[in-house]
Amino acid sequence: MSDTGSILKIDNLNVHYGDFQALYDVSMEIKKGRVTSIIGSNGSGKTTLLNTVMGINKPTSGSITLNDKDISGMRTSKIVADGVTMSPEGSSIFEDMTIKENLLMGAYLPHARKRKTELVEKAFSLFPDLREKSGQLASLLSGGQRQMLSIAKAIVTDPQVIICDEISLGLAPVIIKDIYKKIKEINAAGMTVLLVEQEVKRSLKHSDYSYIMVKGRVVMEGVSGELPEEEVSSAYFGINKYA
Amino acid sequence: MYIIIQSVITGILLGGLYAVIGVGMSLVFGIMRLTNIAHGDLMILASYFTMLFAMEIVGNVFLALLITIVLMLILSFLIQTFLVNRVIDKGPEPSLLVMFGVSIIIRNALILIFGANNRTIPNPLSTTNILNSPNISISGGYLVNFIVGVAVVLVLMFIIQKTYFGMSIRATASNRMGAELLGVNTKRIFAYTLCLAVATASIAGLLIGQTFVFYPSTGPQYLITAFGVVVIGGMGSLGGTLVGGILLGLVQLLSAHFFGTGWQTIAGYVFMLVILTIRPQGIFAKARR
Numbered sequence A: 001m002s003d004t005g006s007i008l009k010i011d012n013l014n015v016h017y018g019d020f021q022a023l024y025d026v027s028m029e030i031k032k033g034r035v036t037s038i039i040g041s042n043g044s045g046k047t048t049l050l051n052t053v054m055g056i057n058k059p060t061s062g063s064i065t066l067n068d069k070d071i072s073g074m075r076t077s078k079i080v081a082d083g084v085t086m087s088p089e090g091s092s093i094f095e096d097m098t099i100k101e102n103l104l105m106g107a108y109l110p111h112a113r114k115r116k117t118e119l120v121e122k123a124f125s126l127f128p129d130l131r132e133k134s135g136q137l138a139s140l141l142s143g144g145q146r147q148m149l150s151i152a153k154a155i156v157t158d159p160q161v162i163i164c165d166e167i168s169l170g171l172a173p174v175i176i177k178d179i180y181k182k183i184k185e186i187n188a189a190g191m192t193v194l195l196v197e198q199e200v201k202r203s204l205k206h207s208d209y210s211y212i213m214v215k216g217r218v219v220m221e222g223v224s225g226e227l228p229e230e231e232v233s234s235a236y237f238g239i240n241k242y243a
Numbered sequence B: 001m002y003i004i005i006q007s008v009i010t011g012i013l014l015g016g017l018y019a020v021i022g023v024g025m026s027l028v029f030g031i032m033r034l035t036n037i038a039h040g041d042l043m044i045l046a047s048y049f050t051m052l053f054a055m056e057i058v059g060n061v062f063l064a065l066l067i068t069i070v071l072m073l074i075l076s077f078l079i080q081t082f083l084v085n086r087v088i089d090k091g092p093e094p095s096l097l098v099m100f101g102v103s104i105i106i107r108n109a110l111i112l113i114f115g116a117n118n119r120t121i122p123n124p125l126s127t128t129n130i131l132n133s134p135n136i137s138i139s140g141g142y143l144v145n146f147i148v149g150v151a152v153v154l155v156l157m158f159i160i161q162k163t164y165f166g167m168s169i170r171a172t173a174s175n176r177m178g179a180e181l182l183g184v185n186t187k188r189i190f191a192y193t194l195c196l197a198v199a200t201a202s203i204a205g206l207l208i209g210q211t212f213v214f215y216p217s218t219g220p221q222y223l224i225t226a227f228g229v230v231v232i233g234g235m236g237s238l239g240g241t242l243v244g245g246i247l248l249g250l251v252q253l254l255s256a257h258f259f260g261t262g263w264q265t266i267a268g269y270v271f272m273l274v275i276l277t278i279r280p281q282g283i284f285a286k287a288r289r
């Protein structure tokens, strides 16, 4: 928590799907070495924001900078090469490949390829469940294990920033707890984490800094430990009432 | 009795050629979900290239094939980069139409340059019989086709299943966004895939040219053969193309034996339709979710 420079900056971002505007002047500053979380109800624009950072959606206006380099509108694979990757909402795993192959694919880029054995080993030691199933097809994994594999293969790319969209979606509380423990370990090893969470309490507990989004706008932000849970909840639900 | 054995042997050998005709199409379908409707014309284009280089310029079939492959790779890279990649994100139909256009252009360019006459690539082996007993004979040309066909499919399977490059192709096919998020430029992977397919099509073009006569509009005939192989063996299953090719060869030769040569082609189509009805995903491919 000593390093406080920002690594990823989002500035006045506007994103449209056709005529529909999904993001309105969204600005965020992701601090290096921290866990930042984005809280928001369904449809508030969290995935849209993350996908725009990753180059999957193109912004209408605004900028996204990584280490002072403008990455907005760049091709996804290029952005990954610059040091950000994402475990997306929904599945990103290679169903008809083995767990080991899924992880090896994480080492696709030249800088990771040179260290692929070491990086895959690191992912396995973080997720021992996956090591046990190393030779199995990914399609046979449970929901929680899929989520782990998705995060694990993102880690193998050895990114500076890892983004996780809805890591707890549809998972049992014990597994969610386990996954957050891993996130903490990943972060302790020096990786900057940006995650999306729908549950206020959990989000505040597991992050250093939080942004609350409602209907495509950032309505509140602050150090997670200092944000009053009730206020966050009422921001979250308050506007939801009129939705 | 010997005649049936002869049909079976010839059918199997022909199947090896069919496999190499179909394998490129199966690869492109399996990886890019693209039905490459220009596959037949690309093969015939390669037949013309090898004919031209082998007979007029370098005088050596192997060197001619190498030059042809290089030219075909450049062509396919251009097709992929400037045509297919522009539309591949817009669903399957636009790419299908683009390849349809490519098919028409190749056919007409061939007519303009080479005329509509029959051509063939001379092959000393085609008139040599490896085995020549009173009852059974094995044509050297067919045997070479079979060996080359099997070798091409096996090499392709090795690349796709056992190399890191092949793994990145499989990953792209399995989950394109998932691959992109690991830094894989999936459009480039598509271009490489088409290159691999076109390399096999070049080899198929040489074998076709050495075995049968060809002319600018023969492409669609081999496109249908490729379709048959891929449908029978299973869309996207490389090993399946070997089985599909051999089954198609057997069905054609045996039906010619039992019902007369007029039935050869139609029996192949009927067999393909039967497979489509009882096992639409083909014999080897897994059903898609």
Ligand SMILES: Nc1ncnc2c1ncn2[C@@H]1O[C@H](COP(=O)(O)OP(=O)(O)OP(=O)(O)O)[C@@H](O)[C@H]1O
Binding pocket: A017, A020, A022, A040, A041, A042, A043, A044, A045, A046, A047, A048, A049, A089, A198
């Ligand atoms: N491809 C799309 N085309 C049109 N509208 C879209 C598209 N994707 C998302 N939207 C709309 O944009 C808004 C924001 O969606 P988004 O998926 O970013 O929300 P979210 O915060 O991630 O929600 P959830 O928590 O349910 O995942 C929603 O109103 C949604 O309907």
Ligand SMILES: [Mg+2]
Binding pocket: A046, A047, A048, A089, A165, A166
């Ligand atoms: Mg979402």
